[in-house]
Amino acid sequence: MAETTGTASTLADFIWKNAEYLWGDFKHTDFGKIILPFTLLRRLECVLEPSRQEVLNSHATFRDSGIHLDVILRQATRYPFYNTSKYALGNLGSGKTAQNLLDYISHFSDNARVIFDQFDFSNTVSRLNKAGVLYKICQNFAKVDLHPNEVPDRVMSNLYEHLIRRFGAEVNEGAEDFMTPRDVVHLATSLLLDPDDAFFASHPGLIRTLYDQTCGTGGFLSDAMNHVADHSSHYKVPPVLVPYGQELEPETHAVCLTAMLLRTLETDPGRDLSKNIKLGSTLSADHFKGERFHYSVSNPPFGKKWEKDADAVNLEHKEKKYEGRFGPGLPRINDGSMLFLMNLASKMExxxxxxxRAAIVLSGSPLFNGGAGSGESEIRRWLLENDLVEAIVALPTEIFFRTGIGTYLWILSNKKPENRKGRVQLINATGLWTAIKNEGNKRRIISDEQRAQILEIYAAAQDGPISKMLDYRTFGYRRITVERPLRMRFEASDEWVANFNAMTNGAHAEAFTKVRGNFDSLQTLFAAAGIKKMPKGHxxxxxxxxxxxxxxxxxxxDEKGNVMPDSDLRDNENVPLGQDIRDYFAKEVLAHVPDAWIDETKRDEKDKKVGIVGYEINFNRFFYQYVPPRKLTDIDADLKAVEAEIADLLGEVTE
Known part of the structure; x- marks a missing residue:
């Protein structure tokens, strides 16, 4: 009988106490890989316990019959997995604990056994047994009730989150690579799914696909499925979301597999959803090539290099172009987040x-990194000119566990309603947060009320204090190159002429024999020297x-009579899209430097017009509020007050 139930933090604290048995024999970095698989094992065990005897009876009855046992045993468990062992964590015995535990694991169905393979669990069992703590840990976990009826899916997700965050804190690892706070997850899934509520209601039992390209422990997938289930009272027959995902790290992939094994579809209870969760790099080993999904959601790692995926990504970009995922361009190697952004866009149904529709959490760099013609700018251009960006929400800082940087939630859609077509909604939600007790760098949350406020602002799609509806071309510009003449005079002194002759091996020594003095142009110098033409190098x-x-x-x-540009005076001007570059040039440039001209050889590769098109999304530009400086009299009064206070303190010391 299980002795421990409760909240995620209570359960996590209980489970974490097993670390006390690991001190001395294991490194801190090993704690998570030991504790987490036992947690998953106990979760699976609790689910199978009610049907345990029925499975054993069915297995004994049909194992020699030639009938395919897999279907029969799944029907017995009412889940897409099973275990045919007589063992459980509570009855392994103290004499042959390791042998019996490995036997127990080996009798799981293949789709469950792979979870423990990804933790190298057999090696862990051997090490724990050698340290003399295996039996005690098994007994401890047998006392925790992790059945979904006692620990619902959302509480279990919080438990995983709590454990992983604690592992990260203990070993100083980047837990944020695979952790998205619950409040951010809830906001993203709400923004993703809420706009289709009316469609769900008018299409009972609708089946839709859901994809997470960096699924981690499966938080986004589970939350989206729960989100629809929580609104089931709104529908005659609730919609069904079929999850798909890919994850790079084996351990977090195993957690996601467990979560999906325990989920069933009302329309297809025997379906194994864990088969849709793949292991590997999304960028270089896409397991869903050519597939598209109705909904996608993701929180890829911030600012991570993609050099390990570079060969595959570069090849796809070069060979497949726009038929592949990375046709618009490639970002710089030190940040692959825009590759994930393109992958998500390419997967939309x-x-x-x-x-x-898609939702993706990104840092600020994809908004503005890279000038006109760069890979980043071309990616933004492709998204905006194809009207795929529906909204971008600026989130509060300090809402992630291991980073305090500003983050942004992008909403993509290729089925915008009429009032959103050609426009992008910017929502500045940086001020919508509630302070909490510090959890690493996480000092703030977006409360349910604040999430509802953001959703209301988003649904209204109107201008307001923290919302702007903008034509996508507002973010575009055309970068023109402005040249100015190279103006030079020439001083033909004995020393300088000698230096020139030495550098040109005396090729013009005779011409410059008697040429000395100052010349106001190259032409007058050449005329004095009798030179008509000189090689470019000379x-x-x-x-x-x-x-x-x-x-x-x-x-x-130059030799053709054209004015030569001065590279030191060369400059670029960003002309807003929709504004004539000649009018802009006349007003903003010629008015100040009348001898300037536009280099018309610098043209955009796509539209062939003068100037290179670029796009950037500058939130501050649209939400900046001027705060006037304090009056000098007020500052002076404050200084005098401080001086008086200091004088009083000094007086007390000297008395």
Whole structure:
């Protein structure tokens, strides 16, 4: 009989006490890989306990009959997995604990046994047995009731979160790589699914697919499925979300497998949802090539290099172009988050098949990193010009466990309603938070009331103090290159002419024999020397040795009579899309530097027009509020008050 139930933190504290038995024999970094698989094992065991005897009886009856046992045993458990061992954590015995435990694990169905393979559990069992603590740990876990009826899915997710966060804190590892706080998960799934509530209600029993490209422990998938289930009273027959996911880390993948094994679909109770959860790198080993999904949600790692995936990503970009996932462009190697953004966009179901929506949590860099023509800018351009960005929500800082940076929740859609087409909604939710007791860097949460406020603002799709509905072209610009003339005069002194002759092996020594003095242009110098034309290399040396830049000098001309540009004065101007570059140039440039001109050879690769198109999304530009500086009289009064206070304190010391 289990002795311990309760909240996620209570259960986690109880389970974590097993670490007391690990001190001395195991490194801190091993604690998580030991405790977590026992937690998963106990969860599975609790679920199978009610049907345990029925499974053993069915196995004994049909094992030699030639009938496929898998179907029969799944029917007995009413889950897509089973165990045919006589053992459980509570009856392994103290004499052959390791042998019996491994026998117990080996009798799980294949889809459950793989969970323990990913933790290298047999090696863990051997080490625990050698340390003399295996039996005690098994007995401790046998006392914890983790059945879904006692510990619902959301509480269990919180338990995993609590344990993983604690492991990360103990060993100083980046738990944020696979942890998304519950409040962020709830907000993302609500923004993703709520707009389709009316559609769900009008289509009873609708089956839709759900995909998480970096599924971690399965928090997003479980929450989205729960979100629909919680609203089942709204529908005659509730919709069904079929989950799919991919995860890089074996341990977190195993946690997600467990969560999906324990979920059943009302329309297909025997379906093994864990088969849809794949292991491997989404970027370089996509297990869902060519597949599309109605809903996608993800929190990829922030600011992680993608050099390990570079060969596969570069090849797909080069060979498949827009038929692949990375056609628009590639970001710099030190941050792969925009690769995940493109992958998610490529997985959205086609509009002809009902369309797709996606939610992804990103850092601030995908909003603005990279200038016009860069990979990042081209990715933003593709998303915006194809009208795939529906909304971006700026989240409060300090809401993640191991980082306090600003984060943003992007909502993508290829089935926008009419009032959103061609527009992007920016929501500045940075001020919507509630303070909590510190959990690492997490000092704030988005409460249920604040989440409801964000959802209301999003649904309204109107301008307001923290909401802006903007034409997508607002974020675009055309970068033009502005040139100014190279103006030089020339001083032909004995020393400088000698240096020039030495650098050009005397090729022009005879011409410069009697040429001395100051010349206001290259043409007058050449005329004095009787030179009509000079090789480019020699001309470059002449300008470097004898030439002196002078804003009052005449513009330099090339051999075709064209004005030569001064690279030191070269500049770029970002002209807002929709504004004529000539009008902008006349007003903003020529008014200040009349001799400037636009380099018309710099053209956009796509539309072939002068200037290179770029896109960036600057939140501060749209939500900045000017705060005037304090009056000098107020500052002076404060300083005098402080001086008086200091004088009083000094007086007390000297008395």
């Amino acid at each position: 086609l509009p002809a098949n009902g369309g797709g 001309l470059k040396e002449l300008m470097a040795v004898i030439g002196i830049k002078d804003p009052e000098a005449q513009p330099m001309l």
